[in-house]
Amino acid sequence: MGEIPVMDFELSDEQRLIRSQVRDLCDEFGDEYWREKDLKHEYPTAFFEAFADGGWCGITIPESYGGQGYGVQEASLVQQEIARSGAGMAGTSITAHHTFSTEPLVAFADEEHKERYLPDIADGSVQVCTGVTEPNAGTDTSRIETVAEREGDEYVINGQKIWTSKAQEADVIMLLTRTEPRAESDRFGGLTLFFTEFSRDMDGVEVSEIPKAGRGASDSNEVWFNDVRIPAADRIGEEGSGFRYLLRFANTERIAIASNAVGVGQAAIEKAAAYAGERVVFGNPIGSYQAVQHPLADSWAKLEQDELMIRKAAWLYDTDRDCGAEANAVKLRASEDSLEACERAIRAHGGMGYASEYDVERYWRETMINVIAPISNEMVKNYIAEHVLGLPKSY
Missing domain, CATH: 1.20.140.10 (Butyryl-CoA Dehydrogenase, subunit A, domain 3)
Incomplete structure (x- = not known):
């Protein structure tokens, strides 16, 4: 029986350094910066670029793909410090997709799929969004209606997503679809997950921003897919195992x-x-x-x-x-x-x-x-x- 790791409430020297470095970065973008971005509903480009230049986009991405290879513990420290700096949920929203939405790609995608996307995500050269929630599938994910139909080496996507943050800026998307009809005997079967290229300028894609109470500096959107073709190679793992x-x-x-x-x-x-x-x-x-x-x-x-x-x-x-x-x-x-x-x-x-x-x-x-x-x-x-x-x- 192997040695059982012991939980230590004290942050390591490395974790304290991460917290200190993120705090220093955020100090350059105080409340006045975020207040202005919120009031004007402007995307905080300068902050994201500084975040990317610091190497933080790849904090949970393995070093072999250009990331820092840290765990969720370190990523949570980064998120907490961003929010605490005055950036609030707007600041954490534009960064969390790099940190957390890549987890299924890292854990379950094949090697070529990882190589295709992770290095660019890690250096911040692409923006990430997540397409899961739908008008009729919020709390009940089994009600997903966006369909991915296989045609040769491609899937054809039709459907609608809602509350997709950063869809105005995104270059890639983690997208949950249905490849088989919903069955009461297996409500979450037939759901398939993709990580693929995405842009509001793509043929068949329409993006409309949702006015909302907070996070004015981070857009939330409705997204429509109309016969959008994506490579079958951008499917994560097995068809039907997306949930x-x-x-x-x-x-x-x-x-x-x-x-x-x-x-x-x-x-x-x-x-x-x-x-x-x-x-x-x-x-x-x-x-x-x-x-x-x-x-x-x-x-x-x-x-x-x-x-x-x-x-x-x-x-x-x-x-x-x-x-x-x-x-x-x-x-x-x-x-x-x-x-x-x-x-x-x-x-x-x-x-x-x-x-x-x-x-x-x-x-x-x-x-x-x-x-x-x-x-x-x-x-x-x-x-x-x-x-x-x-x-x-x-x-």
Whole structure:
């Protein structure tokens, strides 16, 4: 029996260096930068280029394909620091697709497929998006209707995706399709996953941006495919096994969401504490009043606990252990705690919390997405009830 790895709550010197380097990079793009991008709905090109130049696009891609070969633990640190810097969910959204959407490609694609895409993803020369959610297939992925029909050495794609982030900029897409009709006996059978070239300018592709409450600097889109031809060689693994491959991405995505949420919440509490220490009402800093300081202290403690659970979930994943319960649980807790922290930060600012110049309203708008996506917290509770507590399926 081999030696069992021991979980260490202390970050390694290398992990602390990663956190420090990302923090230094983000310091060049402060709240004013992200506030402007949010208000103007502009893609943060300069930030992405700096992120790519630093080698961070390939943090989880193996070194043999030009990446850094780190695990989800290190990737989660990067995401948390980006969010905490004031970039919020906009900053993490434009970078997470490189870090996490490549997991099925790395784990299940053949060698030629990896060589075709991973080096360019690792150096940031291409932009990545993910096409999974559909108007009739959000929470229930088995309802995917986008069809991939085999014709010789190609597949012909027809259908619609929704909430596809970065489709305006993307050069490649991880795309979930149906290659066989849905059957009640095997609801997730017949789903096939591709990683292939994509552009809004491709023949048969139409992209329309969705106006939304937050993440103004990161576009979300509806995408239509009308007889779009892609190489059969861009299929990941076996036809009909796409849902199984997608599950590898799902757990890392939940860990990423939790990391983003904790970072945004920490940014909000830091802003609120600084304001409460300076703002004087009735002759005293408002931070001296327990009605102000207790909620902020409570949120700080909750976010610290959430970060510890992120470390555990990422450790489980990186050591090839089952982390489904932990990844779902930390997504649940971190998203709720972040939303609460951002609301408390707004309240601590009083009327100025509603003003764009203090940024906490932007944090609040951005972190709301973590409660409802990529899966709602109600569905997370269903998962825990059924798969952890052994209770009957409720839906």
